[in-house]
Amino acid sequence: MQQAWNSDRRLTAISRASLSVPARQAVVDRQVSPVRSVLDYGCGRGDDVRALQQLDCQVVGWDPFFRPDAGLEPADVVLLTYVLNVIEDPQERRKTLERAWNLAGTVLVASARLTWEKSKVKGETFGDGLLTSRQTFQHLFRASELRNYVEEVTGVRAVSAAPGVVYAFKDETARLSYLAQRVVPDAQWLASEDTTSAIAAVVDHFERRGRTPRMEEMPRPMAELLGHMRPNELSRLVRDSADPAKVEEGAKRSTLNTLLFLAVELFNGRSPFSSLPLSVQLDVRSFFSSYAEACKRSDRLLLKVRDDAYVRGAMNASIVGKLTPTALYVHQRAMDRMPTILRLYEHCASIAAGRPRVWTMAKLRHQGRAVSWLDYPDFDTDPHPRILSSYQVDLKTLEASHTSYAGSTNRPLLHRKHEFLAPEDPDAEKYRRLTDAEVKAGLYENPHLIGTENGWEAELTRCGRQLRGHRLVRRPPS
Template identity: 55%
Template sequence: MVEDGPWQSHRHRTAIGRADLSKPLRMALQDGVLQAGHTVLDYGCGRGQDVQRLQRMGFEAAGWDPYFNPEGPRDRRDIVMLSYVLNVIEDPRERESTLAEAWKLAQIALVVSCRLNWERGQIAGTDHGDGVLTSRSTFQHLFSTRELKEFVQAVTGEPCVSPMPGMVYAFRKAEDRLSFLAKDTVARYDWSASVDVAMAIGELVSFAESRGRIPIFEEIPDETLSFIGHLSRKEISRLVHIGADPRRIESGAKRAILDTLLYLGTSIFNGRPNYSELPISVREDIRTHFRSYHDACARADRLLLKLRDDTYIRGAMTNSPGKLTATALYVHRRATSTLPVVLRLYEHCGYVAAGRPDDWNILKLDHRGRRVSWSSYPNFDSDPHPKLARTYGVQMSTLESSFQDFSQRANRPLLHRKEEFLSPDDPLTPKFRRLTASEVRAGLYANPTKIGLEKGWEAELLRCNVELRGHRLIKRTATRDSTPDENTTAD
């Protein structure tokens, strides 16, 4: 092994140049873990590009690196980034001490990211210790998603959240972790700017129709409070009662109840919180729509038990948007918000357990065995038959995850009947349905076992003497580049 100062490998060679923010940093910003006003420390910052870009964005950011910036600060900051650092450390004890040091410096949250074991095929090198000694004399310990989460939890002593495979958030306060989990389960009301009293009252009415209750003082933004802050709760209730549609109030209440059950159901993975630790909006939903916190938790637990019932799950899938096969339900990302609550809970349990990739657009829920998968089919809307690029899944019985990359394969799986993955009211459903009808008339689905892969699909297009131009099926012409006229349309 190559000696390099105090290390046993050339760790600094793993520091790469980037044209943009690193993926972990972008995700932390997107998730709201890193917010305006937060101070940031990039612990093991490499060449310091993330730090420079954060500074240009107005953050008070600093970086420390044992090779590139050993004189940099290592002081307490709101957010500490530990990006792809643990991978390159050969000694497991040093790996643990590095993580512990980074956690000690994090006042609000520590963001940890690492390379994963499914990347082994991309690394040229030989096995060494618990990792790989690469051809460039660098070291890589590749984590499984479960190993990474459990490692961070063991060192920090806190329940952690994986927003995506290879990333973990460790929050200093339970309230911050619970608020993060709420953002994906409890519908957030986006207040519009108010310029007068009438608009402010209109926003109160709109909120009430959205959540089935009037907002409490702490939920109302300052600019709206400036117009209605003098009103008592009784007066606000009277104004909402006059202006709100009772049917929308009822619908909003049902939505708030389901959101709360979903939130409390998934919270069991990290230990059910005390009522006082819950986000203020969740507490108010419980106070308004349930007899007690105990009642809300009991109902969430009953919903969790239904996840074990194959008959119940299959029934929920039968009444759900998406494509139901003999083994699973497949649903487009745009349609997941309309899934029955037990299926939303099913998916979210998988997410809380192992994270979900950020580029997925097709969700798969097995109705036996309880496995959740998220797949990426690029250009779903524009490609008449999008090809599978990547799929990531977690087995709920073991919490073990797996990943497959199809992007470089010559004969990739592809989708047909795209409308079946969407909600009936999706604006693209009619367009996709017309294409499917023309393909059926052309005989393209006569041999269903052949069309699941690219080469088989191309063979069927040739057999039927047709080709696709966007979402139109046309008769195949002698000159493929010629522009067809309306008389050559296959349907």
């Protein structure tokens, strides 16, 4: 029988010079903002508290060791940052999550270290985790385990915001607003200073969205500028000024975006129409005969994600991305140009296990559903960028894995960069000229040799060439 033991948890509280990854993600996702109260439950040394105060957030930090006398009052947002993984008693771990959830008025942001960090944690097996040499405890979660655990304890459907970061919302409307924010881009409004420019902004929105906006959707200053106009008068002016072809294209785009949102929502559980964000409700009313019809079409779309032939056909038809015998690779800047079924494929993986905060390229397998987000930090500056890391989600098991290439001396690298981008991308032509020069120089005659740093450098030497930025030049004699 294992001997009872209590860890020295204060030793796990590290000092940070900037926001932690979960707090930063919550700020980026607009879950933490100056208009919401925040409680950092188990705040450690309080670095996130100080950083959020610098962002004008109403934040209070509580910690059983460092800030035991701080008030434990409910807040709109509760941050539970890397707390669950340091509690060695499963019952206490569960009670801690329950207390944090009970204190959250709008959303709980729960985060924990994941199993891929095991190489960084040295220790002996103890209970369901590891006892380290510093007498601290670590339970490393699988990505799906953390999400399932939060759902089990809170009783609500949770969303993976990033690897190891889970959001649990108190209200379905808040959860759906967050999903809509991730899936359907927010409306971009042109600046308006008077009635004429405000009408022009509404015309622009009409052309991009395919429907006239309601007053409640407009920025407040714009709504005030147009408040004196009758709705019918504004609608007539907008329709007379808009380009019908652009409106038609906008309607098609909004229809597909609505189907995409509803399919992602079904992947995470369907809600009543009244819970949907206002903009989505209006899109449903504008582009479908009923909510039931929209749901049926989105259901069919989700089922097609499982169809190998359909997915492969969509990849073949995609105007963006590089298709290989195993997967389609698409740059982040071109993701919105993929067919809707492929956008859904990627979104389902991100909702299940979180999309990493930093990534360059998505890899979608066309046999056996899996999505990887690949990080090439020097993609824009290096003619043949080296991979730094890969985060993969298996959609059959919802398990995630992470691979780091930081210590590798012979990393994989990319060729033909223009193929990963949309044709109209401003950098595509420059990359295409480099590829043409490399083909002409014979550098791609042995494709099996050039996939890694060493092999590529050897081929450059063989062909007597070297790179200066994105130009291929002759190598000077030795």
